[in-house]
Amino acid sequence: MRRRTKGGLLAAVSLALAGCAAAGQDTKSARDAPAPAEKKADRFSKDPYPSTYHAYPGRVTAVRGVTVFDGEGGRIDNGTVVLAEGKVAGIGDADLPIPADAQLIDGTGKFLTPGVIDVHSHLGDYPTPSVDAHSDGNEATSPTTPEVWAEHSVWPQDPGFTRALANGGVTTLQILPGSANLIGGRSVVLKNVPARTVQGMKFPGAPYGLKMACGENPKRVYGGKGRMPSTRMGNFAVDRATWAKAAAYKKKLDAGKAVDRDLAMETLAGVLAGEILVHNHCYRADEMAFVIDMAREFGYKVTAFHHAVEAYKIADLLEKEGICAAMWADWWGFKMEAYDSVPENIALVNRAGACAIVHSDDENQIQRLNQEAAKALAAGRRMGMEISDAQAWSWLSYNPAKALGIADKTGSLKPGKMADVVLWNGNPFSAYTRPEKVWIDGALMFDAMDAKRRPVSDFELGQPGEGDVK
Amino acid sequence: MIRALLLSAAALLALPAAAQDVAVVNATLVIGDGSPPIAGGTVVVRGGKIVSAGANIQIPAGIERVDAEGHYVTPGIVAAFSRVGLTEVDAVSGTNDRSAPRTRFSAGLDIAPALNPMGSPIAVNRAAGVTRAIVAPGGSSNLFAGQGAVVDLADDMDMVTRPRALQFVAFGEAGSAKAGGSRAATFLLFREQLLAARSYARNPAALAEWGNDAMIQRADADALIRVIEGATPLFVRVDRAADILNVLKLKGDFPALKLVLVGATEGWMVAREIAAAKVPVLVSPLTDLPGSFERLGATQSNAGRMKAAGIDVSVGVFDDDDAHKMGYATQYAGNLVGLAKMPGASGLSWDQAFASISSAPARAVGMDGEIGSLRPGRVGDVVIWDKDPLELGSRPRAIWIDGKRQPLTTRQDRLRDRYANPVEDAMPNAYDW
Incomplete structure (x- = not known):
């Protein structure tokens, strides 16, 4: 999903192919250095853009008398x-x-x-202003583009990052390629x-x-372009053929055989080696079940289904397979596969x-994921479920941290973890x-009580509304 | 539990659809006109209309009493600017009647026959407390989008409260795209089409000389004459501050125009001028990103600043989903209440916020005598809520539209109940209904 697939603008998955036909295929980086083979499949640098x-400077800070x-x-x-x-140094009662x-x-x-963690954002790769020149989220020229990396599309001056911080308390977010492709490319996880x-x-x-x-x-x-896939069975056929190729590539790598460097296969081999986590946009229950089998067929794991409108x-x-579902509270009706949405989806998965994860896929809702969680929580309670507010917060921080593979570093207020923290001026539901205040690694990056502690992107500098409350 | 839910759903479906005379008592009563809630209030509905509402209300003998048990009781929410009823599934084109990009007609289009009162968005929006909606067409092949309607969201086939209640046109970037590529073209095309309509009105015989490639068709001319005369309000989508000022100037050429601004993302920058022109504004109030170069000044404080400048501000849900999620109106209004507490920001008081989703949109479309509040004589659209209606996750416990008790069960509820336990038992889930 993406804004361009909402509101009847379905056809407009943007194809602004400004000049650059294919992902840059440069083969060598100065940083390429032989890395010790662990699970193999790592002939080339895994971190060429480190x-x-x-962390920005922070003060030792103690918040007292607060509900945590x-x-x-x-x-x-x-x-x-x-x-x-930069860390959570202590958490306790009034006697701490x-x-x-x-x-x-x-x-x-x-x-x-x-801090809120959004596992599904396109900030930076579909930034505002939403002009064609900025439309960098879908490399919609081939149904599988595992070779592209979302980070190469991210514009760090997207004003959306500042709104997500100031209005949403978002401290970490995953930027994904769009969903035009079966395999859209690599995501990147950012500190906000x-x-x-x-x-x-x-x-x-x-x-x-x-x-x-x-x-x-x-x-x-792709069906609209008269090419495969044009059906759901076509989707799976292309996926399976691609995974089969990747499995063969990885086998060669693991056996120490010479391979021509193939950026697409490198990424997929990383998935098969368990180093790259699969985030699968999928709405319908029956399709998710097939994806689970396909992952088993080729030996990878789906970490999270995104949108998962029929997860309920x-x-x-999902519980049995240990797969997260990242969901909206109540989006529905914009396309056929979003028709069976229910407001209790998140609570039922929980x-x-x-x-269960609350995600945005949206530059506006990322500013109030706490409110989306509140609606999902209320729906669950109306159905008779007993869910505490504190438990519901795991949908916004700990569970998304798990899905991103960073739960040992952030996502909860445990001593030693990153001090990614939000102080809300009331109950965040x-x-x-x-x-009111947002800290990232212990640095105060937003303070509603201090107009200067509010980031202004380059784009907004010198424009109407520069530095305004937003 | 599933069985119990199904039974209650069946009971609701069996409700008679006739208007009931009813008194809702013991309410935290919100009139919807910006006045504060009344504790222990009563609202009386007879013959489908509000008879009285307030404290110490005389309850007619023999009338059904419903005890609100202290809960909030309000007029139904009025969706300020929407496409409710024009689409079921946006991406399924056969169900999507928002726009008519290939028609020869424009201003003459009338959305009334496109409305589907049986569509599932009607029930879902109703279950969120929305009882009326201002519905505008999305667009035509030409500058004017056509005529919208005011509708109710009742569970019956009679959806239209007022047909041809507004004409819709977009200026700014969207208007430029329709008019030929620039704002200059938009303003000229607007003026020329209205002048063509006027000349047709003065000399209908001239119609014979107009071919299919005429600037407007007869039906368009008929509709535009009503706009020129101020009989039909003209809803204008416009965002950039400079564009807003130019739109306000249209009244120089056409003094009877009844303008309503939609969007007005940079309205706060020219709030004094909008207020002086006495033009109401409908905002989707949480728009705070520079989504385009005509929205660089976007801020969630827009609504509060314009209200403080004396503008009649309504809150709608239209920069995201304008057909399926009208329930966001209460959430957005609640956000403006929260914003009012923030240093440097502007929001609305609770009373103003509720009025911005009930009486204010009714007034914008010229129907505040009929809908949008619990003042006597208005339609009997009454909602009993389970908690503060502007809070997240609040839901109606009961709804009347035109005095008729409404079902609250949606298709979504039925799906939820079917999968309350997703595992298939002795028989597949398909038998659970």
């Missing part, structure tokens, strides 16, 4: 959280010791949570900090993801014991609540 992100959702289902009333050296040099923040009446380069935003140590898509989009885009029909299967 993160240069560094720890992100893993825990809640502390009248809690204390200490941030130091506070370092002498800590800046004290009174959290009375306020809530403290881990302004930077001159994409490398300056890249989440250190986060694994790559692979975007895949089933259903209507690939068959519409197979919530038991109830089955599967990993209320429409009347806004983020």
